[in-house]
Amino acid sequence: MKALLVGDLHTDNSKSSIANSDSFHEVFKTFDLIKESLIKYRPDFIIFFGDVFNAPYSITSPVLTIIGEIIAEIAMDVTVIFIVGNHDDVDDKTSSVKIGDRYLKIRASLLAPFSHYPNVIVFDSPKVIKIQSGVEVAFIPYSTNIMPSLESAATKFTAGCKRILMGHFDMKQSYYMIKS
Numbered sequence: 001m002k003a004l005l006v007g008d009l010h011t012d013n014s015k016s017s018i019a020n021s022d023s024f025h026e027v028f029k030t031f032d033l034i035k036e037s038l039i040k041y042r043p044d045f046i047i048f049f050g051d052v053f054n055a056p057y058s059i060t061s062p063v064l065t066i067i068g069e070i071i072a073e074i075a076m077d078v079t080v081i082f083i084v085g086n087h088d089d090v091d092d093k094t095s096s097v098k099i100g101d102r103y104l105k106i107r108a109s110l111l112a113p114f115s116h117y118p119n120v121i122v123f124d125s126p127k128v129i130k131i132q133s134g135v136e137v138a139f140i141p142y143s144t145n146i147m148p149s150l151e152s153a154a155t156k157f158t159a160g161c162k163r164i165l166m167g168h169f170d171m172k173q174s175y176y177m178i179k180s
Contacts (some may be wrong), residue, residue: 001044001045001131001132001135002041002042002043002044002045003043003044003045003046003047004034004037004038004041004043004045004046004047004078005046005047005049006034006046006047006048006049007048007049007050007051008049008050008051008085009027009030009048009051009052009053010051010053010054010087011024011027011052011053011054011059011063011067012024012054012055013054013055013058013059013060013063024063024066027067031070031074034046034074035074038074038077038078043078044078044079045078045079045080045081046074046078046079046080046081047081047082047083047166048080048081048082048083049083049085049166049167049168050082050083050084050085050086050087050088050141050142050168051085051086051087051088051168052067052082052085052087052088052110052111053067053087053088053110054087055087056087056088056089056090056109056110057090059110064110064113068113068114068117071114071117071120072117075117075118075119075120076119078119079119079120079121080114080117080119080120080121081120081121081122081123081139082111082114082120082121082122082123083123083139083140083141083142083166083167083168084107084109084111084122084123084124084141084142084168085141085142085168086142086168088109088110088111088142089107089108089109089110089141089142090108090109090110091108107124107125107141109122109124111124112124123139123140123141124141125141126138126139126140126141126149126150126152126153127139127153127156128153128156128157130158130161131164134160134161134162135161135162135164136157136158136161136162136163136164137163137164137165137166138153138154138156138157138163138164138165138166138167139166139167140153140165140166140167140168140169141167141168142167142168142169143169146167146169146170149167149169150165153165
């Protein structure tokens with residue numbers, strides 16, 4: 001299994017038109033590099049480690065639309081995985097929303113709409129996924145209290161599997177412990 005790992009793009013909301021924004025041109029260059037890497041290395045996944053956006057309260061529809069178009073294009077060639085980061089997250093909580101006769105648990109993030117795209121997965125809660133025989137990955141999104149997420153993931157791994165931890169969190173607020 002091969003994965004292309006991308007961390008912390010911090011896409012700014014352009015203050016002027018997008019066409020004239022230096023920071024947005026840097027984002028375009030980064031996505032061009034990502035596309036070139038996809039062609040050259042042919043990974044099975046591209047994993048964004050959070051903070052795709054710079055601030056959840058100031059991103060405008062044009063910026064979301066452009067990034068969404070780029071993601072949809074990339075997802076045509078490879079599975080795209082997002083881990084919600086603190087700059088993508090709106091309120092760091094999961095809410096239960098009643099729609100008709102059912103309740104949906106949602107976490108408001110700028111990445112949430114991408115989860116409806118084909119070939120795109122958004123991790124907004126801790127999950128352990130089997131990626132190949134004998135190998136499992138824990139995907140841990142941002143949280144102001146990361147320890148419950150890490151502890152939850154630790155209990156979900158299958159005994160005897162190789163374990164990989166991927167997430168968006170500050171190591172200062174956590175500790176890492178290997179149990180034998």
